Amino acid sequence: MTGNVGIVIVSHSIDVAKGAADMVRQMVGGEVRVAFCGGNSEGGLGTEVARILEAIDSIWSPDGVAIMVDLGGAETNSEMAVEMLPVERRGLVVVCNAPIVEGAVMAATEAAGGASLERVCAAAEELSAG
Amino acid sequence: MERKPLHSVKPPTPSSSHSPEDNAGGSVKLVHAVGMHARPAVKLTKLAKRFRARIAIRVVGVTEWIDAKSVAKVMAMRAPCDSTIEFAATGADAGAAIGALTALVANDFLDIEG
Numbered sequence: 001m002t003g004n005v006g007i008v009i010v011s012h013s014i015d016v017a018k019g020a021a022d023m024v025r026q027m028v029g030g031e032v033r034v035a036f037c038g039g040n041s042e043g044g045l046g047t048e049v050a051r052i053l054e055a056i057d058s059i060w061s062p063d064g065v066a067i068m069v070d071l072g073g074a075e076t077n078s079e080m081a082v083e084m085l086p087v088e089r090r091g092l093v094v095v096c097n098a099p100i101v102e103g104a105v106m107a108a109t110e111a112a113g114g115a116s117l118e119r120v121c122a123a124a125e126e127l128s129a130g
Numbered sequence: 131m132e133r134k135p136l137h138s139v140k141p142p143t144p145s146s147s148h149s150p151e152d153n154a155g156g157s158v159k160l161v162h163a164v165g166m167h168a169r170p171a172v173k174l175t176k177l178a179k180r181f182r183a184r185i186a187i188r189v190v191g192v193t194e195w196i197d198a199k200s201v202a203k204v205m206a207m208r209a210p211c212d213s214t215i216e217f218a219a220t221g222a223d224a225g226a227a228i229g230a231l232t233a234l235v236a237n238d239f240l241d242i243e244g
Contacts, residue, residue, distance in 0.1 A: 027172050109172050109201040113179035126202040 005111040005120045006033040006059035008067045009104050010052055010074045012045040014038040020068070020101045028108040033059035038074075047074045052081035056093060064092040064117030066124065068104045092117065098124035152183075154224035157190065157216040158232040162239060166209035170239045175201040177234055183221025185231070190214040198231070 007024060011017040017038035024034050035055040040046030056065055067082075069075045078095045085093060094117060096103055103124035110123035162170055178185050178198040187198040189209040196203040198217065209215060215235050219227045 027169050028176070105168070105172065106201050109175055110179075112176055113199075115179075123201065126200065 003063055004032050004061065004114055005063050005107075005117050006035070006061040006065045007104055007108050007111065008052070008055045008059065008065055008078075009034065009036040009038075009100065010047055010055070010067060010078050011036070011038040011070045011100060012047055012074060013070075016070065016100070020104045023101060024104050024108045027105055028112055032108040032111045033061065034104075034108065035059040047077045049077050049081045049084065052078055053084060056081065056085070060089075062092070064094070064120070066107050066111070066117060066120050067093065067095045068098060068100045068107065068124065069095060070100045094121050096121045096124045098127055102127050152222060152224055153218070153220050154183075154228040155216070155218040156228040156232045157214050158235045160189075160209050160211060160213050160215050160235055162235075163211055165211045165213070166204065166207055166215075168205060171201055171205040171207075173239050174231065174234060175199060175204050177230055178227065181219070181221070181223045181227035181230070183219040183224040183227045185217060185219045185224075185227055187231075188216050190216050 009017045009020045011020065017036035021034045021036040024032065035058045037051040037055040038047060040048060059065065067078045069078050075095060082090060082093045082095065096107065106127060107120045107124040110120045160166060175198065185198040186195040187204065188195045189207055192213060193207050196207065198204060217228050217231050
């Protein structure tokens, strides 16, 4: 299905990122496009802006992309990646303030129904709201 | 499957602009072995979102009415096995929504694919 918001999962660990993406695919289904990235080029823990940009590109949707992150650098590097996007895409990508696994599942569930990017992020962030 | 019309309860957001036949309700026993955990909650929420009606859900005697289209809230209900799940819907397709949702729960969440 096209027309749904896509989800990008950015973790310091490629295993965490892949596991979270697996959970989305198995729990929510295949109608939401999910990409993930994690780890540095030496195979260790970390996040890299270039890989985040690749992940965004790989599932690009004109309806938007919601990014789920884990700790510190994952968030700052994701924000940096968003800033490096072509200007016409920049406003269509949001880094969500949500726990990475739960947020990804909630966001994908919302996205599967064709919800807007704003609503997809709100669903993920509902978990961290007071 | 146990279904009965609801007359004595109202969802939290009833709309006065709808005629009475735009309201529907139903209840069903939760037979899933471990209750309403993550995957059933996702399935239920996805199904609810297919309908335009506003849909409320509660665990009878346990929780308040919540929005059946909010996966976070449905998951947080932690409805245990053998509890009774109640739905109340408002909108043009309320009846169809109640039928589909009660069937999903009654059929142990097996009849919907992602």
